[in-house]
Amino acid sequence: xxxxxxxxxxxxxxxxxxxxxxxVGRFDLLLMFPPFTEVLxxxxxxxxxxxFAEAARIxxxxxxxxxxxxxxxxxxxxxxxxLVKRADQILNMWVNIFLSxxxxxxxxxxxxxxxxxSPTVVATVFMxxxxxxxxxxxxxxxxxxxxxxxxxxxxxxxxxxxxxxxLLSALxxxxxxxxxxxxxxxxxxxxxxxxxSIIGVGALFSLYSQNFLxxxxxxxxLILFAFALSLAELINRLEARVExxxxxxx
Amino acid sequence: MNxxxxxxxxxxxxPAAGDAARDAIIEVEGIHKIYGGSVTALENINLDFHRGAxxxxxxxxxxxKTTLLKILAGLLQPTSGEVRVNGTxxxxxxxxxxxxxxxxxxxxxxxxxxxxxxxxxxxxxxxREREERARHYIDEVGxxxxxxxxxxxxxxGMRQRVGLARALAVDADVLLMDxxxxxxxxxxxRKFQEDLIRLREIEKxxxxxxxxxxxxxxxxxxxxxxxxxxxxxxxxxxTPEIDRxxxxxAIRRTPExxxxxxxxxxxxxxxxx
Numbered sequence: 001x002x003x004x005x006x007x008x009x010x011x012x013x014x015x016x017x018x019x020x021x022x023x024v025g026r027f028d029l030l031l032m033f034p035p036f037t038e039v040l041x042x043x044x045x046x047x048x049x050x051x052f053a054e055a056a057r058i059x060x061x062x063x064x065x066x067x068x069x070x071x072x073x074x075x076x077x078x079x080x081x082x083l084v085k086r087a088d089q090i091l092n093m094w095v096n097i098f099l100s101x102x103x104x105x106x107x108x109x110x111x112x113x114x115x116x117x118s119p120t121v122v123a124t125v126f127m128x129x130x131x132x133x134x135x136x137x138x139x140x141x142x143x144x145x146x147x148x149x150x151x152x153x154x155x156x157x158x159x160x161x162x163x164x165x166x167l168l169s170a171l172x173x174x175x176x177x178x179x180x181x182x183x184x185x186x187x188x189x190x191x192x193x194x195x196x197s198i199i200g201v202g203a204l205f206s207l208y209s210q211n212f213l214x215x216x217x218x219x220x221x222l223i224l225f226a227f228a229l230s231l232a233e234l235i236n237r238l239e240a241r242v243e244x245x246x247x248x249x250x
Numbered sequence: 251m252n253x254x255x256x257x258x259x260x261x262x263x264x265p266a267a268g269d270a271a272r273d274a275i276i277e278v279e280g281i282h283k284i285y286g287g288s289v290t291a292l293e294n295i296n297l298d299f300h301r302g303a304x305x306x307x308x309x310x311x312x313x314x315k316t317t318l319l320k321i322l323a324g325l326l327q328p329t330s331g332e333v334r335v336n337g338t339x340x341x342x343x344x345x346x347x348x349x350x351x352x353x354x355x356x357x358x359x360x361x362x363x364x365x366x367x368x369x370x371x372x373x374x375x376x377x378r379e380r381e382e383r384a385r386h387y388i389d390e391v392g393x394x395x396x397x398x399x400x401x402x403x404x405x406x407g408m409r410q411r412v413g414l415a416r417a418l419a420v421d422a423d424v425l426l427m428d429x430x431x432x433x434x435x436x437x438x439x440r441k442f443q444e445d446l447i448r449l450r451e452i453e454k455x456x457x458x459x460x461x462x463x464x465x466x467x468x469x470x471x472x473x474x475x476x477x478x479x480x481x482x483x484x485x486x487x488x489t490p491e492i493d494r495x496x497x498x499x500a501i502r503r504t505p506e507x508x509x510x511x512x513x514x515x516x517x518x519x520x521x522x523x
Contacts, residue, residue: 145353145355147351147352148355150325150349150351150355151355152372153325153342154323154324154325154347154348154349155343155348155349155368155369155372155416155420156343156344156345156369156372156373157372158372161372168357168359
């Protein structure tokens, strides 16, 4: 971004919003918004409490469990869809429905199935993340160069070795799917916990809002945002490392 | 120069007298290939390919030359007919045949060395031995110093050299080359063709080359099989007698080379017009 010939980093836009937030807070214009500085000041307060440590632990554990499950199952479904035409015809519609459906509406159903605890949150993360991973894996497999697969056959590759060729060809798309899955998974873990609301971050959110600790409430949101963005950035780095061959495919 | 015109009934008759002494490494008998039940790509192909020779399959696009090559490679199944390599019927790809692809078919995530060694890797050759052999052939195709580069760091011509090194490294009897120079620019192609002549003297393998370039076929081949399009049939077999021992550039000025190009063009132009 350039303003009057000066190069300004894109993050500068955030500062404008922070200033507006601060003004709104200072003059008590909106009930929900304490000044931004107050939110920052309550950050250590939030992080320091033992209930936050417990909430963070339970959140991270159920998030990682759900995500791991989604990656394994998502890549599996995607491979199946990319390789077997029949499976694709059967699954494609369902995967697309789940991808665009408002999954939050399903969480109560999941809650009935898995109870009011971590399993529900794991299942929610899984439901949020798995479909995009499956679809991107499918796209990657379908994009794999036919002549590369022919090459594998011509030089006597076994089934397993040909599958490895396909997986490595699809790796850029699979990673893109995982990156989107990571972000969707954060939504899943928050929505799951909010609806269950007696464990993890969800419990904290109810605690803060019921006691009208708005500064704490916003501080927790900031932490969650930072968590999701840094995870996505991490996957981005990983993607950049394999990008060299995404570009050379023709 | 020796030109054999073949009518359909004589399609399987003995080729030119000079070739009779050579034994056939690949025998093609009555190959038909029909796509989707209606499109006839190849019709009644009967051919022998001679051990140690370079044979070109030449024809306009749509004559089924790549289809025929892929059937020989075992990558496609003929609708009817049989291919025998060293007397054994072909049912799929085999270690005695190696393929060079038109679009190189290199693994973009692997280095030149690993790509060149891939055929050996699939056969379970130990890392040390396969890298040693791959290095030898990388050197032979003129790519030494590029072992640790990735395909996207190489030009088209260099990528195809990797494809050639990979095919040579598995030590197959026959190299099947599907328009190997068509995705390469003209200057590089000429250099590549000259290198191929030199490589043939070292390697003593049987080469099958699919091409749509008359010049390329005449420049490189001991024998040219002309295919006619829709349906693909053997139209003519030409045996260029060109001395390739001297300066590779001088070949392009010999009268035999130039006359034969004209003659083949005269035969092919009817299919193009």
